[in-house]
Amino acid sequence: MNAIFKQSDRMGSLSTILGKDVLNLLRFEGDEHLNGLFTYRVEALAKTDDLDFNALISTHATISLKSYDLPETPFDGIITEGEMLGQGDNGWRYAFTLKPWLYLLSLRRKQQIYHNKTVVEILDELFSPYSGLGKPAVEKRLTGTYPTLEYTVQYRESDMDFATRLMERFGISYHFKHDTGSHTLVLTDTAISHDDLPGGAREFLMADNGKQSRDAEHFWDMRPSQRLTTGKIRLTDYNFKTPNAAMETDRDAAAPYTEGSIESYDYPGDYLAQGAGKDVARLRVDQERGQDPRHRALGDCASLRAGHKVKVTGDKVPGVDKTLCLSARHTYASGGYGTTESGEPSFEGQYLLMPASTPLAPERKTARPIVQGPQTAVVVGEGEIDCDEYGRILVHFHWDLDKRYSMRCRVSQNWAGKGWGGMVIPRIGMEVVVEFLEGDPDKPLVTGCVYNGKNDTPYPLPEQKTKSTFKTDTHRGTGFNELRFEDENGKEEIFVHAQKDRNTKVENNQSERVNVNKVESVGHNKATEIGNNLFEIVDGDMELRVGPANKGSFTPVGADKNTQGIPAVPAMIGAPGKSKRGVGDLKVSVENTKTQVIGKDHFEIVDGDKDTQVKQNQTTNVRKKIRIDAGDEILLVCGKSRIKLSENGTIEINGQKIMQLGDKLVSVQSDTIKLN
Structure with missing residues (x-):
């Protein structure tokens, strides 16, 4: 096998990191798509059977095709697969698969949170690790304005799925442009931003049987197609910050055929205000109507790539003028190697075109990840309690390796009304249960809290399970x-x-019934204010003690330090049926001074006896009159002196000395006066 391998005089050639003519192009089949990854399948011939695949995998390889008198068209990609097919007539045959550098994003899966970024900023961050794989790796031709997203989550999906999901959501299309050893990802949001096919218009010449021979790139088959699509979009959504705001919106783009206005209604629409919803509805309509009409073509336009605009001339095809290439399949076969002749190469292309005037918007194909069931997370933030005016908190999910925090998450409460309901704010360090509205990782909702090995239960379990x-x-x-x-x-x-104060407000009545004992211990002062009447009924005895010597009579001295209260004290003052029942006695003990001030009258009724004992002095000061009435007698005793007033009118005055003094007059009047 001493074949001479030389590609310079051939229509197609292959260049790799191994050098010129080390791998020689035999066959090439390439599939390209607007808003899709290209795949190039290459069969090549080498002189040796010991190619180092490790040196080739993940490096650039470029297929170059000559097409008539046009500049060479490069098809560059990253080698993702290599295989030796075996020995051929003039060397060793190998097969390779080439994909764009964007394919590498499909190999990386992660969970990541983005705060306050636009879709373009998120894409920049996703693409930045691959910036060295193109010259440049990314080119942005975007004309739209994109909103800042408060919170966006990449959840258990590849970088590729995440990127395409965002681009589909916001109407960003992508394709690739190529150079030798490099290719560039191009982002667009209008057809105007797409390049025209170099060399101008391509002619369509209808062939009677097979392709026509021409001296320029052309089409020989062009077939229009059309299909039924949704013609109207209706959306609505909900924003908890503006719960009464009108959110419903629609967009009509009915097709001229029967049933061309079939409506598609969806919730949620992924917008926060009705104005933004109109833009979303317009994009959704464009994504539906942009799938129709189509033209399928055959030709030898090797330079026509997915993403190119091309004007079609020649034989008239309804609806064809300026078109945009949505996909292209390139098929090339080289002549044999090892002879002085290069052989007869062949090339054919299959193309899918749409009118350039049709709305350009990527089809919504990439599914949003669904969070299956609840998760737990840890509350984070500043200080011990961190919330906003809605009681929303920040959490850190266990899967987030970057230690980023979530958006402000609403917290489910047992009741939530207008200025009333329940409110408990989870605190920093707590483990909380998080669910997701519609399973959307961008919409977390805290629904509960759980204990763990760090946060113990209030009481040991299972000992205190009751x-x-x-x-x-x-x-x-x-x-x-x-x-x-x-x-x-x-x-x-x-x-x-209550660690400090306990306040109770009762707007109407309060009832309290204690069937056994009640003990009330106040460590300092107690004041009772009653706006009207006070009624106290004691079925047995009542004792009132005043003075510091009585402290601790019922409650222990350290009762104020006991955080569990004084639950044992009520049992100490008697149990029903065992303690002595009083008969209605009242005992008042005042250790020091007792002062009683009565603003008006004082009435006191004693059905039995009344005994007053004063150990020292007693002074009674009456500004007007004193009247003492006794049914039987009145007896005044002071030492050996006594005065007795009997009910029969007798007054006895006894004493060792009886002195009767009158500064002005002493008058004694009686029917009979006896003097001994």
Whole structure:
């Protein structure tokens, strides 16, 4: 096998990193698509059977085709597969597959969060690791204005799927332009931004039987096609910040045929205001109507690539003038090697064209990832509690390796009304349960909290499994508030703990019934203000003690330090049926001074006896009158002196000395006066 391999005088050639004519092009079949990855399949001939695939895989290879008197057309790609096919007549045959550098994005899967970026900025970030694979790797020909996205998630999908999903969502198309050793990803959003095919118009000459021989690139078969598509889009959405705003919008682009206005309705429409919804509806209509009409063509236009605009002249085809190439299949076969003649090469192309005036918008084909079921995440933010005016919090998902935080997530509450309902803000470090509206990773909603190995339960489990509690933690301090329920049989209890103040407001009546004992312990002052009447009924005895010596009579001295309250104290003051029942006695003990001020009258009724004991002095000061009435007698005793007034009118005055003094007059009047 001493064949001479030389590609310079052939229609097609292959260049690789291995050097000139090391691999020689035998066959080439290439599929290109607007908004799709190209695939080039190459069969080549080499002199040796020991090619180093490691040196070739992921490097550039370029097929160059000569077409009439036009400049060579390069087809550049990254070698993604290589295979030795075996020995041929004049060397060793190899097969290679070439794809664009964009294909590498399909090999990388990750989860990543983007904050406050436009779709273009996100694409720039996705493409930046591959910037060295083209000269340049990316060219942007975008004319539209793209909104800043508060929160966008790449979730369990490849970089390629994520990029195409975003481009389809915002109406960005892509194709490739080629050079030797390089190819460039071109982003567009209008047909105007696409290049015209070099060399001007291409002629269509209808062939009676097979292709016609010409001296220039041309088409020999052109077949129009059309299909039924959706003709109207209706959308709506919901924005919790403006819940009453009108969100419904529609767009009509009915086709002229019967049933050309079939409506497609969708929710959610992926917009936050009705104005933005109109743009989305317009794009959706363009994506539907842009799929019709089409022209399928055959020819030898080797220079016509997916993404080129081309004007078609020659034989008239309805609806064909300026077209945009949507896809192209290039098929090339070289002549044999090893002879002095290069052989007869052949080339044929199959093309899918659409009128350049048809709306250009990529079809929505890439599915949005769906989050299957809830996830858990950890609350993050500044300080101990971080929320906004809606109670939204930030979380970090376990899958996020970059330690980025989520968007502000709404938190599901047990009740939510207009200025009323429940509100509990998950705090920094808590593990929360996150669900996703419509399964959309861009729309997280916190629905609950869970304990873990770091955040313990309020009480040890399963030992305290009968306790149900709502226990808080003091912000920037130590302490807690708690409402706890104990359901252990025989130990049922409702426990309330206020770390500082507890305030109760009752707009109407409050009723309280305690079937056994009640103990109330106040560590400092107590004031009771009653706007009208006070009624207190004690069925047994009542005792009132005043003075510091009585502290601790019922409650322990350290009751103020006991965070669990004084639950044992009520049992200490007697149990029903066991403690002595009072008969209605009232005992008031005042350790120091007792002052009683009555603004008007004072009435006191005693059905039995009344005994007043004063250990020192008693002073009674009456500004007007004193009247003392007794049914039987009045007895005044002071040492050996006594005065007795009997009910029969007798007055007895006894004493060792009785002195009767009158500064002005002493008058004694009686029917009989006896003096001994």
